[in-house]
Amino acid sequence: MQKNKDIKDKAKPVSHAARLSVAPMMDWTDRHCRFMHRLLSREALLYTEMVTSPALVRGRAFHLLTHSPEEHPVALQLGGSDPSELAEAARIGAEAGYDEINLNVGCPSDRVQSGTFGAVLMRQPDLVAECCAAMQAVVDVPVTVKCRIGVDDQEPQEVLPAFLETVSGAGVTRFSIHARKAWLKGLSPKENRDIPPLDYPLVYEMKRNFPDLHLSLNGGVGTLEEALKHLEMGLDGVMIGRAAYHQPWDILGAADPLVFGAEAPFADPLDSVEAMLPYVAQHLGEGGKLGQISKHMLGLFAGQPGARLWRRVLSEGAHKEGAGVALIKEALDVVRGAREGALEAQK
Known part of the structure; x- marks a missing residue:
């Protein structure tokens, strides 16, 4: 009880x-x-x-x-x-x-x-x-x-x-x-x-x-x-x-x-992805597949610079043998690069 x-x-x-x-x-x-x-x-x-x-x-x-x-x-x-x-x-x-x-x-x-x-x-x-x-x-x-x-x-x-x-x-x-x-x-x-x-x-x-x-x-x-x-x-x-x-x-x-009326947990979706990484690593360590998680993350940057590349990197790589946290980090780097490019283009 x-x-x-x-x-x-x-x-x-x-x-x-x-x-x-x-x-x-x-x-x-x-x-x-x-x-x-x-x-x-x-x-x-x-x-x-x-x-x-x-x-x-x-x-x-x-x-x-x-x-x-x-x-x-x-x-x-x-x-x-x-x-x-x-x-x-x-x-x-x-x-x-x-x-x-x-x-x-x-x-x-x-x-x-x-x-x-x-x-x-x-x-x-x-x-x-x-x-x-x-x-x-x-x-x-x-x-x-x-x-x-x-x-x-x-x-x-x-x-x-x-x-x-x-x-x-x-x-x-x-x-x-x-x-x-x-x-x-x-x-x-x-x-x-x-x-x-x-x-x-x-x-x-x-x-x-x-x-x-x-x-x-x-x-x-x-x-x-x-x-x-x-x-x-x-x-x-x-x-x-x-x-x-x-x-x-x-x-x-x-x-x-x-x-x-509460504080937002993150100011940037990049930070939320970083926060997901320990969960992803644990899932993989228990025998899970990256695609089981990454498919839910594809829309995180919707409407933002790098969104299409983010989706491509994860979609094409998540089901490959050995895919893991490194692939998500690679996709994050692609988004960061796209952001920097968009800022440069605005100057």
Whole structure:
């Protein structure tokens, strides 16, 4: 029980951290990505890739829960629709040290639909409430929900408030709302991230109608400036996905002072790369591959002199035999050279 108490104490700042969060993204927000993101922002809330409850409970795939202590605050996103199985998965996740358990009610992929979880659950708010209640009964960390505004031919103006009312009635107080419908037939998961129109005003309306709920907006937010505008509209948080991954310095490097009023960990992305090197060396020493980490670092200099060369050096060299810290240092030297060249050109 002492461990659970420690977890609960650690979870206290999670709702504050949710003022800005990095969305859970399959194949992207793994533990190496999260470690780098945490270096850039000490404050933002980070999420795992979605882990299915069957994988943990039936498959005992506990390796999916591996994370570094430095990642906190970090949330585990679960996919599933069986209340008892989700409860067991949530218990496993909380005991592994995660600060929050999040239920995926937004993913539109065929695999998710066939398993009766993800966005298809927007049609079953009573089941979502039952799942959340079951999870809350066995963990001492917050249980939250990431959802869409509706699916297929549902009317979001009717569906979303009813969904929030039902699920919050089970005790859930924090939701991340992807401000698009999910079209479960006719659109691919990739198309579902872009084609259905965004409805930010509806999410603003939900905050006015449910003032006691902590609501974060997700979907289409491409810059930190856009995130700040959504916060100024009264929302409690903003969740950023692809932009935070592809331009991590632009989003997370400036997040702590602009969003949280805290000091930025680094003044320059070069320094953040230097700070990554011991982690990279440790990973390699444990038998890992450089590409498992470097692929998440490609966007660090996006929009800056040397960005293309940085990506080229890492992309072409990371998978070669013996690739290691020296390759990252080589790429850093290329960026420094490009910066010096750009300064000379300005004179």
